[in-house]
Amino acid sequence: MNIYTGVAGVAGVVIGYVLAVVIQNWLARKKVNEAREESRRIVEDARLRAENLVKEAKLEAKDRLFKMKSDFDAETADARKELKKLEQRLISKEENLDKKYDQMERREQEVVKKEKRAQKIEEEVEQKQAEYDHLLAEQKRQLEVVSGLTAEQAKEILVRSMEDEARHDAAKLIKKITTEAEEEAVKKAQKIISTAIHRYAGDYVAEKTVSVVELPGDEMKGRIIGREGRNIRALEAATGIDLIIDDTPEAVILSGFNPVRREVARISIQRLIADGRIHPARIEDVVKKVEVEVAATIKEAGEQAAFDLGVHGINPELVRILGSLKFRTSYTQNVLQHSIEVGFLCGIMAAELGLDQKLARRMGLLHDIGKAIDHEVEGPHALIGSNVALKYGESAEVAHAIGAHHEDVEPQSVYDVLVQASDALSGARPGARKELLENYIKRLEDLEKIANAFKGVATAYAIQAGRELRVMVEGEALSDEESVVLSRNIAKQIEENLTFPGQIKVTVIRETRAVEYANK
Numbered sequence: 001m002n003i004y005t006g007v008a009g010v011a012g013v014v015i016g017y018v019l020a021v022v023i024q025n026w027l028a029r030k031k032v033n034e035a036r037e038e039s040r041r042i043v044e045d046a047r048l049r050a051e052n053l054v055k056e057a058k059l060e061a062k063d064r065l066f067k068m069k070s071d072f073d074a075e076t077a078d079a080r081k082e083l084k085k086l087e088q089r090l091i092s093k094e095e096n097l098d099k100k101y102d103q104m105e106r107r108e109q110e111v112v113k114k115e116k117r118a119q120k121i122e123e124e125v126e127q128k129q130a131e132y133d134h135l136l137a138e139q140k141r142q143l144e145v146v147s148g149l150t151a152e153q154a155k156e157i158l159v160r161s162m163e164d165e166a167r168h169d170a171a172k173l174i175k176k177i178t179t180e181a182e183e184e185a186v187k188k189a190q191k192i193i194s195t196a197i198h199r200y201a202g203d204y205v206a207e208k209t210v211s212v213v214e215l216p217g218d219e220m221k222g223r224i225i226g227r228e229g230r231n232i233r234a235l236e237a238a239t240g241i242d243l244i245i246d247d248t249p250e251a252v253i254l255s256g257f258n259p260v261r262r263e264v265a266r267i268s269i270q271r272l273i274a275d276g277r278i279h280p281a282r283i284e285d286v287v288k289k290v291e292v293e294v295a296a297t298i299k300e301a302g303e304q305a306a307f308d309l310g311v312h313g314i315n316p317e318l319v320r321i322l323g324s325l326k327f328r329t330s331y332t333q334n335v336l337q338h339s340i341e342v343g344f345l346c347g348i349m350a351a352e353l354g355l356d357q358k359l360a361r362r363m364g365l366l367h368d369i370g371k372a373i374d375h376e377v378e379g380p381h382a383l384i385g386s387n388v389a390l391k392y393g394e395s396a397e398v399a400h401a402i403g404a405h406h407e408d409v410e411p412q413s414v415y416d417v418l419v420q421a422s423d424a425l426s427g428a429r430p431g432a433r434k435e436l437l438e439n440y441i442k443r444l445e446d447l448e449k450i451a452n453a454f455k456g457v458a459t460a461y462a463i464q465a466g467r468e469l470r471v472m473v474e475g476e477a478l479s480d481e482e483s484v485v486l487s488r489n490i491a492k493q494i495e496e497n498l499t500f501p502g503q504i505k506v507t508v509i510r511e512t513r514a515v516e517y518a519n520k
Contacts, residue, residue, distance in 0.1 A: 239265035259327035315392035345422035
């Protein structure tokens with residue numbers, strides 16, 4: 001029982017194993033068959049796909065070929081059209097060339113004809129020239145016989161005549177150029193002077209030979225006179241000034257030619273009146289102190305004048321002499337103020353001429369330095385000033401300009417002339433010397449009155465401090481040529497009827513206006 005059971009178990013195991021092997025083989029074969037079937041299917045799909053790709057490639061190639069053929073046909077057609085156009089243009093140009101060639105041939109034939117005619121004319125001209133030469137020689141021979149002169153002699157006479165005529169024309173031309181140059185020089189000089197006047201406007205201070213000291217009351221006159229006149233004598237002795245005590249209420253008049261002394265006396269009397277102690281010893285003490293103060297004022301005035309003009313390096317003694325001009329007058333014009341004006345004017349005109357402005361201002365400032373000591377030294381103030389300038393270290397050029405400003409010595413440079421002109425300008429400007437305001441205004445009125453008296457004058461204005469008369473005329477009454485004549489006649493009338501310094505410019509202005517209105 002046990003043996004059978006064991007055999008049966010072994011048999012079952014063997015049968016199970018066999019069955020497992022059989023089943024495994026069957027499954028393996030099945031997988032192999034399925035793999036083969038899948039391989040065939042894949043191969044078939046690949047073949048079909050390859051065939052499709054080949055077909056698509058063939059179709060695409062055909063499309064490209066067709067497109068390329070179409071493009072080629074189109075380009076070929078365009079090229080043919082362009083070639084046809086070029087061909088037409090070439091044909092047209094060929095026709096034009098043919099026409100031009102025909103024209104050239106015709107012109108060539110005409111040129112040949114003209115050349116032949118020109119040769120013929122040239123031959124005729126040569127023949128006539130020969131005849132003319134023969135006739136000219138014959139005429140020369142006959143002229144020599146008639147005039148009794150050879151050709152060389154006649155030529156010499158003709159040349160001499162032409163030379164005289166040329167010299168005459170040259171002289172006329174030289175005169176014309178000289179006149180124009182003089183006129184231009186006058187215009188330029190007037191422009192420079194007027195520019196200097198416009199750019200400088202100085203103050204005017206009138207001085208007199210007397211000074212007036214106001215008193216607090218008439219009883220002060222007795223104290224100034226003093227017992228038996230000792231105070232007034234002490235004042236006159238210390239100051240060198242005459243004291244005039246008359247019926248003028250509450251005033252003492254100081255009279256003296258020396259303005260410095262007069263100023264010392266005026267300040268001294270004012271100090272004494274303020275102090276109240278008036279006696280000879282006190283008078284001498286006050287006068288000495290005031291003299292020191294006035295000397296300091298003089299020095300300060302000279303330094304200020306030099307500073308204002310930018311003039312440096314002047315000797316201190318020369319500065320003091322310059323400052324003393326503050327109390328000096330000439331034709332009622334303050335000399336220091338006049339010297340400053342001349343310095344400014346010289347500098348301005350030197351700038352206009354491109355010269356050294358500082359040198360010109362130095363000459364102008366010092367030009368009247370001699371007037372400060374001309375009462376102490378004999379001779380003209382210009383020469384005195386020239387010697388003083390040399391003494392205190394000024395250059396020979398500056399000294400000569402000082403000496404030449406009134407032509408006591410001959411001017412040698414343009415600076416000398418500038419100082420002369422500036423001195424004349426400062427002294428001649430309205431109000432500077434002796435001319436009262438009323439006289440000045442009356443002269444301006446007379447100028448306008450003279451111009452307004454002429455026919456055709458609308459109005460006239462005296463401007464530029466009376467140096468210019470501007471006349472407005474009626475455009476309908478006078479022509480341009482008549483305006484020129486009018487300006488000359490007005491100037492002539494002014495010269496005949498008025499006395500004035502320098503010159504007066506007459507400007508006639510004629511204006512024609514046309515006015516119209518546009519309306520809508």
